[in-house]
């Protein structure tokens with residue numbers, strides 16, 4: 001019955017856990033590649049795929065996606081530098097975010113990226129001043145619009161409603177004189193992003209059709225050139241048992257129908273789809289080790305060494321029914337389930353539950369469990385500093401070799417930035433930093 005423990009490109013999970021410790025994120029490079037290639041093959045050839053580092057800012061993950069042809073969409077100075085160091089060419093980088101500061105804008109100008117995506121008229125004016133002061137050539141900017149339509153089917157709507165993101169169309173029309181007055185910013189196109197976790201291809205096709213139409217209208221009305229149009233993406237990955245996988249073939253066919261006539265009318269327009277979750281979620285497994293297996297009032301609990309501090313998303317959605325991410329007993333993946341366990345982490349909050357009453361084979365202390373499809377919005381989107389556990393290790397298995405691509409935080413790392421004030425003397429010392437490694 002048992003086919004043995006879970007392996008990543010032939011490497012046993014116990015080996016990885018022993019070598020790198022737990023909790024641990026394992027990224028399977030083969031899955032990253034397959035996901036990208038399958039998506040690439042389905043999408044119209046006119047569309048460039050940019051990786052949104054927000055979903056997984058690991059530099060080696062970014063480098064692998066770059067090697068397959070992905071550009072980068074970044075939203076902070078550190079993400080910008082990560083993408084550039086990962087080898088993404090500046091002309092394949094865009095920078096967006098509603099609250100960029102002057103240093104971030106200056107870094108974009110210096111790097112000469114494809115475009116800064118401006119999210120307010122105020123930001124455009126600031127960028128114009130900044131480039132003037134820097135005395136560099138013009139800086140390319142795209143306008144992020146907040147379209148006049150909203151789409152159901154997104155787990156989290158980011159456009160079509162009052163939002164801090166992008167520029168409302170009436171605001172944009174009223175800002176014509178300001179746009180005409182830009183001297184050092186060259187407007188090169190438009191951007192829109194409707195939301196995340198779309199699982200129905202029809203919603204994505206609908207968004208794309210609406211955004212491309214809005215781009216053409218705005219370009220006519222305001223004279224913004226259609227050098228680049230980024231129509232977002234937000235492709236989802238099914239996590240819960242009530243969700244179904246996106247139909248890539250139908251997505252591709254639907255997008256082709258919308259994109260081909262647009263591309264024919266605007267042959268020089270670069271089309272971008274920016275994706276985070278879809279590119280990385282499939283490839284990641286969050287690996288935890290069971291510490292205690294106990295019962296409480298008739299229910300079984302596995303208390304593991306990691307939980308929502310690294311994987312907040314696994315808490316799930318819905319206030320009445322808690323739905324679970326796919327989770328497996330990595331030591332005996334093929335054995336039949338014996339009972340329902342709730343899998344919890346080490347935090348002192350009842351919300352630290354990564355799987356509620358999930359049917360698993362017998363779990364003993366020391367066993368390894370894996371939360372699958374967890375390569376996106378893991379540690380970076382979780383309260384990693386809660387109870388001071390810090391960041392987990394990350395391993396990328398690539399071409400049959402396991403590479404440590406992020407060290408776990410150590411006690412020294414976590415204390416290094418604190419300063420101990422002597423309550424009697426009141427003088428600050430660096431005592432926090434002196435803790436031994």
Ligand SMILES: *Cc1c(COP(=O)(O)O)cnc(C)c1O
Pocket residue numbers: 052054055073096158193195196197232233234235274275276277278
């Ligand atoms: C978060 C975000 C993305 C990535 O979204 P996914 O759903 O992970 O693909 C892309 N663009 C913008 C503007 C975002 O805010």
